[in-house]
Amino acid sequence: MNLLKSLLIVVIGILPFVVNAQSNNYKVRKCFGYQRDSCTTSANIFYKLNEDSRSALFVKGQSSQTIVSIYNGRDYRISLCWDHILGNRMGFKILDRETKNVLYDNSTDEFATDFEFTVTQSRDIIVELSIPGESTLSKSEGNEELIIIRKDKEMGCVGVLIEHMITPTKGF
Amino acid sequence: MTFSMKIITNNILLLVFVSICNISYSQSNTEKIYDHKTDTLxxxxxxxxxxxxxxxxxxxxxxxxxxxxxxxxxxxxxxxxxxxxxxxxxxxxxxxxxxxxxxxxxxxxxxxxxxxxxxxxxxxxxxxxxxxxxxxxxxxxxxxx
Missing domain, CATH: 2.60.40 (Immunoglobulin-like)
Structure with missing residues (x-):
C-alpha cells in the first residue's frame, strides 16, 4: 500500500515535467495549432481569425517568410508568439511582395510582438521572421557535413496569429 | 524515517519547487504597474x-x-x-x-x-x-x- 502511495506521488511529481514536454510528443505534428494555443488574441471582439495564420518549427538564427494577402477596407492584427527557448525578442518585418519595400519593421517599434494596421490598398505582403542567435544549422555553409541540432536548446515553435475585421467607419 | 516516507518527502519538495518556478515565471511575464504616489507618471x-x-x-x-x-x-x-x-x-x-x-x-x-x-x-x-x-x-x- 505504501509503495502504491509513493508511486502515486512520484507520478504527480513528474506530471509538470511531462506536461511541459508535450511539445516533444511525436504522435501529433510538431507546433500544429501553436498560434491558436499560444498567441494572445485581440481584446477587440470584432476581430476574426484569419486563415493565413500559421505556425512552424524554427531553429535559432533562422529566417523565414510567408506570404499573406491583405484586402482594402479591412483592419489586420498580426501577433507573434514563440517558445521561450528561442529568446526573448524576434525580428518581424512586413514587406510589399511586388516592390520588396519594407512596410513595417519591429526593430523600429521596440521589437513589438504585435502590429495592427488598416489596409487602404489590397496587396500581397511578405511576413518575415528572424530568430535571433545561432545554431549549428545556421552556422553551416550548406556543405554536406553532418549537422547535429540540439532539440532542447536550439529549436522551438513560432506562431503567427493573423486577425482581421472590417475597418470601422468614422463619423456618421 | 522509512524509505517510502523519504520518497514522499522528496516528491512534496519537488512539487513545491515546480510550483514556485511556475509562479515566478508567470509573474515575470506580467507588465510592471507603477505606484501613483512614489513613481513619476x-x-x-x-x-x-x-x-x-x-x-x-x-x-x-x-x-x-x-x-x-x-x-x-x-x-x-x-x-x-x-x-x-x-x-x-x-x-x-x-x-x-x-x-x-x-x-x-x-x-x-x-x-x-x-x-x-x-x-x-x-x-x-x-x-x-x-x-x-x-x-x-x-x-x-x-x-x-
Missing part, C-alpha cells in the same frame, strides 16, 4: 498612466490638450509622438506639454487610420529647472475604435 486628461500600454478612444485622446505629471512640482517640457501604420512611420515633436494640432491631425488621419501611437522622449522639468524623466519612458496608446 504622466497624466492624460484625468487618467494617470501607470502601464506601458493604455487603451483609449480616439476622440477621448483628441479632447486632451496637455500632458501633465502626477508630481505637482514637475511639468512636461517636451515630448514626441510616433505613429506607425503599414508603410508609415511618422514622428512629431512638441516643445511644450501641448498635444499639437499636427499631432491631432495625424491621429485623426482617416486614410491611414493609425491603430496605435507612442509618446516618447518625454522630458520633465522641476520648478528649479532640473530635468527629469518619467517612470514610464514610453507610452503606447492603442485606440479602441
Amino acid at each position: 504622466i497624466v492624460l486628461g484625468e487618467k494617470i498612466v501607470d502601464t506601458y500600454t493604455i487603451l483609449i478612444n480616439r476622440e477621448a485622446l483628441l479632447n486632451i490638450d496637455l500632458l501633465s505629471v502626477n508630481q505637482n512640482d514637475l511639468k512636461v517640457v517636451s515630448f514626441s509622438m510616433n505613429a506607425l501604420a503599414l508603410g508609415q512611420n511618422i514622428t512629431l515633436n512638441s516643445k511644450s506639454n501641448v498635444l499639437t494640432t499636427e499631432m491631432k491631425n495625424e491621429i485623426l488621419n482617416k486614410y491611414i487610420n493609425y491603430k496605435f501611437i507612442y509618446l516618447k522622449n518625454i522630458l520633465l522639468e522641476s520648478k528649479d529647472g532640473q530635468e527629469f524623466l518619467p517612470s514610464t519612458k514610453n507610452i503606447k496608446i492603442v485606440f479602441k475604435n
Whole structure:
C-alpha cells in the first residue's frame, strides 16, 4: 500500500515535467495549432481569425517568410508568439511582395510582438521572421557535413496569429 | 524515517519547487504597474498612466490638450509622438506639454487610420529647472475604435 502511495506521488511529481514536454510528443505534428494555443488574441471582439495564420518549427538564427494577402477596407492584427527557448525578442518585418519595400519593421517599434494596421490598398505582403542567435544549422555553409541540432536548446515553435475585421467607419 | 516516507518527502519538495518556478515565471511575464504616489507618471486628461500600454478612444485622446505629471512640482517640457501604420512611420515633436494640432491631425488621419501611437522622449522639468524623466519612458496608446 505504501509503495502504491509513493508511486502515486512520484507520478504527480513528474506530471509538470511531462506536461511541459508535450511539445516533444511525436504522435501529433510538431507546433500544429501553436498560434491558436499560444498567441494572445485581440481584446477587440470584432476581430476574426484569419486563415493565413500559421505556425512552424524554427531553429535559432533562422529566417523565414510567408506570404499573406491583405484586402482594402479591412483592419489586420498580426501577433507573434514563440517558445521561450528561442529568446526573448524576434525580428518581424512586413514587406510589399511586388516592390520588396519594407512596410513595417519591429526593430523600429521596440521589437513589438504585435502590429495592427488598416489596409487602404489590397496587396500581397511578405511576413518575415528572424530568430535571433545561432545554431549549428545556421552556422553551416550548406556543405554536406553532418549537422547535429540540439532539440532542447536550439529549436522551438513560432506562431503567427493573423486577425482581421472590417475597418470601422468614422463619423456618421 | 522509512524509505517510502523519504520518497514522499522528496516528491512534496519537488512539487513545491515546480510550483514556485511556475509562479515566478508567470509573474515575470506580467507588465510592471507603477505606484501613483512614489513613481513619476504622466497624466492624460484625468487618467494617470501607470502601464506601458493604455487603451483609449480616439476622440477621448483628441479632447486632451496637455500632458501633465502626477508630481505637482514637475511639468512636461517636451515630448514626441510616433505613429506607425503599414508603410508609415511618422514622428512629431512638441516643445511644450501641448498635444499639437499636427499631432491631432495625424491621429485623426482617416486614410491611414493609425491603430496605435507612442509618446516618447518625454522630458520633465522641476520648478528649479532640473530635468527629469518619467517612470514610464514610453507610452503606447492603442485606440479602441
